[in-house]
Amino acid sequence: MYRACVLGLFLSLVACKEKAPGEGAIRVSVKYGTYVPACLRVSARDAQGHEARTDIPREKFQNPEAREVRVAVFRKPEWDRELSLEVSSYRAASGQECAGDLVEKRTSAAPIPVPRGEFAIFDAVLEAQDQDGDSFIALPGLAQADCDDVRKDVYPGAPEQCSVNVDFDCDGLKGCQDAKCVDKACDDGNACTTGDQCNGALCQGQAVQCQKPTGVCFTGAVCNPTTGQCDNVLAPPETVCNDQDPCTVNDTCGPQGQCSGQSKSCNAPPTACFEASGTCDAVSGECRYPSKPAATECSDEDACTVNDQCNGNGMCGGLATPCQPSSTCFRITSGCVALGNCTEAVDPAKVNTACQKGNGQSGVCRVSDGACSSFPYVPSNFDPDTIPDANIGTLTTSGAVTFDSTPGAMNPWEPPGRVTASPPITVIAQANGAPDAVVLAVRSVNLGGDLKLVGTRPVILAVYGDATLNHHILANSVLGASSGPGSNQACGARQGVDGTLSGEGGGGGGGGGATAGASGGKGYSSGATGGGAGSQSPSVRVPLVGGCPGGKGGGTGGLGGTGGGAIQISVSGTLTVGKKVTASGGAGVGGNASTSAAGGGGGGGSGGQVTLEALRLVLSNSAQLTANGGGGGEGGGTYQGGKDGDDGYTSSGDPAMGGQGKALLGGNGGTGGASAGPLPVEGSVGTNDAIGGGGGGGGGGAVGFIHLRAVRPCEIHTSSVRSPEPVLQCPL
Known part of the structure; x- marks a missing residue:
């Protein structure tokens, strides 16, 4: 290892020795890292203020790969034996001296004793680094220090790269945080944005807009953050689609977004007359x-x-193999000959069309059962096909006439001179104890005046064709004059009960019909009870019966009124009614006068029955159909007999008045039943004076019945009179 010998404190160069001098010395080891100082300065001082230093430029460093410089410091005799050492690193050197900025320095923690004849040791380790070799120092706390000693392109003052989140110029701001990057291109690291640009301190771009592909096999498209490309989003497997190929079925989406289906099988020909495969x-x-x-x-x-x-x-x-109807009046409803299950029903379109009856005679198809008959419907109470042709005539009159239905009548038509043509009389039996009925069968009716009907038997006018009633048909009962046909027959409990006598007579009860009649009034004396009302009759057309009489007043009381008659007009064609057809009941008679036993008033008779039936039934505004009940008679007084009641009105729906106002002490007769007041009224109680008491008034008679029947809907003018309200069966 290279050793640099420094004239220590004497500032003179001496040779480096391995052996310490007698005064001792300090061996200084300066170690540095990747940053090689431009110049090292070693300084020594003692407590007396002595100080000396030695500068070692970089070029004096030996073996730089060792990254260590060793220096020996020799003490001067006049210095203390304890020395403080300091090693400083500089950025530059000027000649043989250190220059430029101080990089770092290392100082001994305390004065170092210098032992005699030995070396003291001081190791200084420099921390400055330059690993990336960019000549910028990485050292905490150093001004203009390298902020990233790994990257050579990062150093103070380096060009800032806005697209990378790196502080290249070491100013503490990365990428878009640096003001130098405002509005410059950058990279936000998201492949699914475009046009990235620094905005404030952020790098922002516009999101990639992916267009949804066509077809139901894709639900949309999303940007792939790895590639930045739009990837289609597949619909769930087996999603129903249409591959636009009419020869496939069960089209569904496949794993690649394709729509495909199964080839259509053509193995179901529409009929057996096509080949099996198509x-x-x-x-x-x-x-x-x-x-x-x-x-x-x-x-x-x-x-x-x-x-x-x-x-x-x-x-x-x-x-x-079609079925054939049994006659022209029927139509086939189902079945065929091959199966033997033919069914048929009456053909509504054939009603009243011509057909042949079993006897070879002509007829028309009947509505109810399809039979070929003289009438297009089944008339009430008689069979038109059982009447011989010889008994079917015409009825022509030149004025008002009366027909008497009583058996054995010497001359049923009066006056005979007004009857130009009349049909034979056909008598038919009726069930349930009802009297026989008289059928007048005609092909035409031509009346020159009113037709009044009287007698003990109901009358049926059977017209084999059309009929227009332009004169009155009178089957009503009139007090003291006539009784309607078939009135007072088989009445039983429908007849009003007679009043009783006890001092005075009680009033008779009214006859029953469509409702019960009204009871008679009581005479003045407590025992003079009024007669009970006749009972209600069921609303039936068969048998044809008239109304029932009121009860007689008690004592010398008045007779009860006669019930209205029974008239049935059956027409095979159109029946037009422009006048009255009436079967109203008769009035009760007033009771006789007596100072000791005044008679009660008679009860009113109930209305009879009017039945009109035809293929087509027309009631004009002047038609008047009535079957009103008669009014009860007034009870008798001591000196005056009671007043008779009114017959049931024939041309209105008003109740017939009971007798009143004649006998001062007699009870008033009750009003009869009518459409304006459907229930009849009871007779009043008799009163008294100093001489004696009065009889009770008779009860009013009930309304009868009106039946209207037609194959077609009835044509009823609202201004026509109908009392009581008819029982309608139209259409049949």
Whole structure:
């Protein structure tokens, strides 16, 4: 190892010796690292203020690879035996002296004793480094020190590189932190940004915008941070797509984003008349199958055909075996001859069209059962096909006439001179104890005046054609004049009950019909009870029956009113009604006067039954259909007999008035039933004076029934009178 001998404290050069002088010496070892000082200064001082130094320029360093300089310091005799040593490193040398900035210095921790005849040791280790060889020193606390002694391009004053997060010029600011980098290009380290530029202290760029690829097999695109390229994002496996090939099915997305499907199988020909295997049409995607030859046996899957064959165009067909309806009035609803399961139903379109009856006569198709009949519907209470042609005539009158339905009547038509033509009388039996009915079967009706109907049997006017009623049909009962046809027949409990006599007579009860009748009023005396009301009748068209009478007043009381008649008009064609058709009940008679036993008023008769039925039924604004109940008679007084009630009104829906205002002590008769007041009213109680008491008033009769039936909807003018409200069956 090279040793430099320094004239120590004598400032004179002496040879270096391995052996210490007698006064002793200090051997100084200066070790340095990668930084080689430009000049070393070794200084010594004692406590007395003596000081000396020696400068060693770099060129005097021996064996620089050892990175050590050794110096011997000899003490002068006049100096203390303890010396303080200091080793300093300088950036430069001037001649044989150190110059420039001080780099670092190392000082002995305490004065070093110099032993006699021996060496004391002082080791100084310099910390300055220059590993990268850029001539800039790396030493903590040193001004202008190298901030990165590994990189040769990093040193104080080096050019700043904005694109790297490195402090190249050692000013403490890296990259974009350095003001010299503002608005200059940089690199933010993110491959997914472009146009990186220093903005403030940050390096920022614009994010790469990835365009979503077309097709459902990609859900989008994202930037790859490694490559900076946009990578497509695949849709989940088996995502449904469309490869635009009509000859594939079940198209799904594959692992590379491709859309593909399975080849369409063409092995399901539309009919048995095509070959089993076909090909897919690349344009339409439809399977095309070759047709089998004509006359090839096949099955058209229709059990109602026979001898099925291919027609050469892919169609399979056989001979149909259609069902035939049993008559022109029916239509086939299902089935075929081949299966033997034909079903049919009445053909609504054929109703009232011509057909042949079983006897070879002409008829029309009937709505309910498709039978070929004289009427297009089943009339109530009679069969039009059982009436012989000989009994079907015409009815022509020149004025008002009356027909009497009573059996054995010598001359049923009065006056006979006004009856130009009349049909034979056909009598039909009715069930449930009802009286026989008289059927007047005609092909036409030509009335020159009103037709009044009386007698014990209901009347059915059967018209085999159209009918227009331009005159009144009167089947009502009139007090003291006439009884409607079939009135007061088979009444039973529907008849009003007679009043009782106890001092005075109680009023008779009103006849029952569509509702119960009204009870008679009590006479003045407590025992003179009024008669009970006739019971309600069921709303039926069959059998055809008239109304029922009111009860007689007690004692010398008035008679009960007669029930209205029963009239049925059945027309095979159109029935137009422009006048009244009435079956209103008759009034109860007023009770007789007596100072000791005044009679009760008679109860009103109930309305009868009006049934109108036709293919088409028209009620004009002047039509009046009534079956009102009659009013009860007034009870008798001591000196005045009671007033009769009013007959059931034939042209309005107002209730018929009961008798009142004539006998001062007699109870008022009750009003009859009507559409304006559907329930009849009870008779009033008789009063008294010093001479005696009055009888009770008769109860009002109930309304009867009106039935309207037509194959087609009924045409009812709102201004027409209908009392009570009819039971409608239209359309049938």
